[in-house]
Each structure stands twice: as C-alpha cells, then as structure tokens.
Amino acid sequence: MYKKACLGNNIPVLMETAREIRSVCIGIWVRVGARNELPEKSGISHFLEHMFFKGTKDRTAQDIATEIDSLGGELNALTSSEYTLYYVKVLDEYMEQALDLLTDLLMHSTFPENDIEKEKNIVFEEIKMVEDNPSDYVHDLFSRHIWGDQGLGQSVLGKLETIQKFSRNDLVDHIKNFYGAENIVVSCSGKFDEARLLDHLEGSLGALERKEEPKHNGFTNHEGSVNVITKELSESHICLGLKGLPYKSMDRYTMHLLNAILGSGISSRLFQNIREKRGLVYSIYSYHVAYLDTGLWAVYAGTDRKHVNEVINITVDEMRDLPNSVTAEEVMRAKAQLKGNLILALESTSNKMTNIAKQEIYYGHYYSPAEVIEMVESVSLDDVRDLARRLTGDNPFALTVYGPITENNLRGSCRLVQ
Numbered sequence: 001m002y003k004k005a006c007l008g009n010n011i012p013v014l015m016e017t018a019r020e021i022r023s024v025c026i027g028i029w030v031r032v033g034a035r036n037e038l039p040e041k042s043g044i045s046h047f048l049e050h051m052f053f054k055g056t057k058d059r060t061a062q063d064i065a066t067e068i069d070s071l072g073g074e075l076n077a078l079t080s081s082e083y084t085l086y087y088v089k090v091l092d093e094y095m096e097q098a099l100d101l102l103t104d105l106l107m108h109s110t111f112p113e114n115d116i117e118k119e120k121n122i123v124f125e126e127i128k129m130v131e132d133n134p135s136d137y138v139h140d141l142f143s144r145h146i147w148g149d150q151g152l153g154q155s156v157l158g159k160l161e162t163i164q165k166f167s168r169n170d171l172v173d174h175i176k177n178f179y180g181a182e183n184i185v186v187s188c189s190g191k192f193d194e195a196r197l198l199d200h201l202e203g204s205l206g207a208l209e210r211k212e213e214p215k216h217n218g219f220t221n222h223e224g225s226v227n228v229i230t231k232e233l234s235e236s237h238i239c240l241g242l243k244g245l246p247y248k249s250m251d252r253y254t255m256h257l258l259n260a261i262l263g264s265g266i267s268s269r270l271f272q273n274i275r276e277k278r279g280l281v282y283s284i285y286s287y288h289v290a291y292l293d294t295g296l297w298a299v300y301a302g303t304d305r306k307h308v309n310e311v312i313n314i315t316v317d318e319m320r321d322l323p324n325s326v327t328a329e330e331v332m333r334a335k336a337q338l339k340g341n342l343i344l345a346l347e348s349t350s351n352k353m354t355n356i357a358k359q360e361i362y363y364g365h366y367y368s369p370a371e372v373i374e375m376v377e378s379v380s381l382d383d384v385r386d387l388a389r390r391l392t393g394d395n396p397f398a399l400t401v402y403g404p405i406t407e408n409n410l411r412g413s414c415r416l417v418q
Helices: 044-051 061-070 092-108 113-131 134-147 168-178 194-203 252-263 269-276 305-325 328-345 349-362 369-377 381-392
Strands: 002-006 012-017 023-030 074-079 084-091 184-190 226-230 236-243 281-290 295-303 398-403
Touching (some): 012 194, 012 349, 044 113, 044 168, 061 074, 061 092, 074 092, 092 194, 113 134, 113 168, 134 236, 134 295, 134 398, 236 381, 252 269, 252 281, 252 305, 252 328, 252 369, 269 281, 295 305, 305 381, 305 398, 328 369, 328 381
Parallel strands (some): 226 398
Antiparallel strands (some): 002 012, 023 084, 023 184, 074 084, 236 295, 236 398, 281 295
C-alpha cells in the first residue's frame, strides 16, 4: 500500500508497505547530480557521496562499517546525472537502527581532511577502472560527444584534474547549495512502522532548512555527428543514437515498447539480425535514457574492426525502417516483455523504493503497477509507428566509435560518413 506524507519542512516521505516480507529499504534522494555541477567542480557530487561514509561526530568510518555488517544489511549510495541516492536495506526488526545510521551520515558527517586526500586516490582508481573497460567507457565518450563538456556531457565520476583540487570547503559548499529540504525526497518500501519512520525523520531530516539555490543544468542540445577515438583494443565499441524523450513524456511507454522491439532482449531485431543471423557481435542492445528535459535513444555494439561499417549500416537501416515495418505481433510481444519486467522488478524492496522515488522526482505523482500496465496496454501499433517516425525521420544520428579504427576506415561504406 502506497502513502505519501510530508515532514514539517515539506520533505516528501513516500511509503509502500509490504507486510508479507521481512526486509525494509530506505532511500534518501537528493536532486543533484553531474549535470548540475560547474565544469571546474566536475565530479564533486560523486566525490561527496564517497565522503559521507568517512565518519560522523559519533561514528568513525570503522564504526559505520561494523554496525551495518552487524545488522546483516546493506548501506550504499550512488550518483547519477540528476540525483544522488543514499540507501540502507535491513531486516524489518533493525529499521530504526538502520535509519539512525543513514540519517547520521547525511546530517553529521565530518569529512576529515586526511580522508579527503585518501579518497581522491580511491576515486582515481575508480576512473581508471572504467577507462580500462571500453564497453563502459564508450558511453562516457558518447555522452560527451552528444551533450558537450557541460551539463549532461559531464562524467559522473568527474575528471582527475578537477578532483585533485577538491577541498573540504568545496564539499561543505556543495551541501549548502544542494542539500536543502527543497531538494530531498525520502522513500521507503518493505515491512516497517510508518509512524515510527515519520517520527524519526521529523527529528533528523525535519530540521533541515528550505533554500532556493540556482542550479547549473548545462546545455541539452543534441549533436548529431561522428566521433572516432582510436585506441588499440581487441574490439571496436560503437554507440549510435538519436535524440529521445524526456522522463515525463506522454509517449514514454510507447518509447519502452519501441526500444524493446529494436534491441532490448534476445528476440529483438538487432540481436536476431546482427548477432544470431550474421554472427557479427557478441553484445548488442538498444536503450533509452530519459532526463528531466530531454532523452537519448541509442544502440551499443562491440565488434571486430572489419565489421564496424556493416554493424553501423544494419543498425541505421533497422532504425530508419521501423516506422514502416513494426508489426502488431511485435508490439504484443513487447507489451508482454515490459509487463513481465515491471512485475518481476517490483518484487524487490530496493526496486520498489526506487520506483516510488523516481515517480515523485520526475512526475510529482504516483502511478500504481496496475495503472502502468493499463497505460502500456493502451499503446497501439499506430502509436509505436508514429513515434518511430518522429524519432528517426530526418533527425541526425550521433556516432561514437572507440577502438582500433580511424574515421578514414568509415568513409565510403558507413551510412553516417559522407
């Protein structure tokens, strides 16, 4: 059962109880991420996320680690382009202890100077780890290619040169600017006592003041062009995409269905046509990333350098052909896939906690699973074809290729290079 309450300072608290299970997951969401950062502070949201685990007024970093392990729980955080999440998941009997730990981190962390310098080295290693994994790193390169060096183009992890300059004052300033009550959402799912949850939150997060600080959202222009980064790798990694839809778009479920037909799942067109029939790739998939004000519909593939042009050309042809070729059978199969994915995902308290928070952040409204399924079912074949036409039409593709290839290798045989 879903309920929404507000603390005295108007922080929304979203609650979805499930009495039949034994766990509870609590998340504190802050509406700030990589796109809100000034270029000279790139990576500070993610770095601050790390630093919240380095000790509070009453707990050392070792105390925090020992306490969550003694509860048999999970305490973690993540940063995206548009939000930072801190969450804890434990058995229901430990809810209050876990909540005390989570709110202590958010309210009373001390950010010791020595730990700041040590954590810089840890984040440097994290950046290197991503750069050493080309199938991950190509997505960062693709985002920078599309959105530029500000806003959505900025890496969540940041840059070595900006991170190196971070000081304790930078962290404190970031909290002052973005960690006010107006930017926070709390979500909780599982087995818990609602009154005790709200009472604890009122005495902790309820003390935060509301502020209205400017946000640096950056640009949301979508550049359609070719970007080749040559590097000696065993495979070439391809990201190819078009401008997509914002999170709140009325066509969002049509978008999910269209994406499923193109490249989400082993029955999708790209998987069947490029991997199963031709054997050109091991990994290929399409995905849609939605943001507050824009979106990206893209395809990833990893292939041998001699197959790059063929993979790109088949993918472009498949996407351009969608408005005229999507069938009723494909739409029906995509609906079954989407509904199954939704129901299975919502069997997890972590996913339920995430679902209700994102709905509040992006829609300001809660849609039950039954309502979502109804909206999915209402999408027609004509809706899917019409959206495919609007997205593919004359819109420019953006292409990033990372691997043992140069732009000259694409000329003459790649649809996107004239």
